[in-house]
Amino acid sequence: MKGELRYEGKAKKVFATDRPDEYVVEYKDDATAFNAQKRGTVAGKGAVNNAITAALYPRLEAAGVPTHFLERLSDREQRVRAVEIVPVEVVVRNVAAGSFSKRLGLTEGAPLARPVVEYYYKSDVLGDPLINDDTAVVMGWASEEDLATIRTLALRVRDFLTPFFEERGVQLVDFKLEFGKTPGGQIVLADEISPDTCRFWDARTGEKLDKDRFRRDLGGVEDAYQEMLRRVLGEPAGA
Ligand code: UDP
Numbered sequence: 001m002k003g004e005l006r007y008e009g010k011a012k013k014v015f016a017t018d019r020p021d022e023y024v025v026e027y028k029d030d031a032t033a034f035n036a037q038k039r040g041t042v043a044g045k046g047a048v049n050n051a052i053t054a055a056l057y058p059r060l061e062a063a064g065v066p067t068h069f070l071e072r073l074s075d076r077e078q079r080v081r082a083v084e085i086v087p088v089e090v091v092v093r094n095v096a097a098g099s100f101s102k103r104l105g106l107t108e109g110a111p112l113a114r115p116v117v118e119y120y121y122k123s124d125v126l127g128d129p130l131i132n133d134d135t136a137v138v139m140g141w142a143s144e145e146d147l148a149t150i151r152t153l154a155l156r157v158r159d160f161l162t163p164f165f166e167e168r169g170v171q172l173v174d175f176k177l178e179f180g181k182t183p184g185g186q187i188v189l190a191d192e193i194s195p196d197t198c199r200f201w202d203a204r205t206g207e208k209l210d211k212d213r214f215r216r217d218l219g220g221v222e223d224a225y226q227e228m229l230r231r232v233l234g235e236p237a238g239a
Pocket residue numbers: 089091097098099100128174175176196197198199211
């Protein structure tokens with residue numbers, strides 16, 4: 001049922017299937033950072049990211065966020081709806097960290113009075129520059145209506161995930177989403193939600209349980225990914 005390779009990204013491959021409206025996504029162990037200037041592999045990462053995404057997307061659907069996810073097929077593969085990816089990466093922040101801290105001179109961990117939604121143009125050549133909604137519209141990447149939907153859905157994802165992780169002893173600092181458009185014109189959450197695309201800090205110790213361990217050479221990358229999978233699959237602690 002897995003057909004020709006349609007697209008190969010840094011961490012995933014997308015295959016056509018015998019159905020024009022479905023793809024198979026294969027998660028790889030390859031890791032990149034700083035616009036692919038840093039490369040490596042994280043053993044077991046593909047399986048962890050596949051499992052975490054497969055656990056979260058049906059819950060997000062139930063919380064009112066339409067997604068491309070259909071079914072986890074194997075350790076590394078999932079079946080998804082075929083969508084055209086909107087070339088705008090959507091970052092939602094609960095707490096200052098990473099590029100936001102750097103750009104604004106804020107300490108990492110500084111709380112934000114309300115969530116911040118940012119847009120970046122998805123372009124390896126340009127290094128994913130920060131944009132605003134006018135830019136996305138004028139460049140034809142998304143309509144004003146699409147962006148309004150995307151913002152609403154991104155905040156809905158945040159409102160679901162923040163307590164979900166809190167109940168599992170994890171502070172959701174920030175995360176990146178990608179949306180796609182179905183042939184029928186519906187905006188749906190696509191891509192993945194995983195330690196590759198979120199900042200997760202242990203709520204008690206502040207320990208980083210995400211890709212920053214790879215980006216910043218902190219060691220214990222594999223263990224952090226496995227720990228996040230355990231937390232996601234585990235029962236919530238009485239919040
Ligand atoms: N992020 C991502 N892909 C990117 C850029 C960022 O998944 O190409 C995620 C990142 O893991 C973090 C959030 O988006 O959870 C915000 O990242 P930031 O803008 O702070 O960039 P960074 O400091 O990672 O370069």
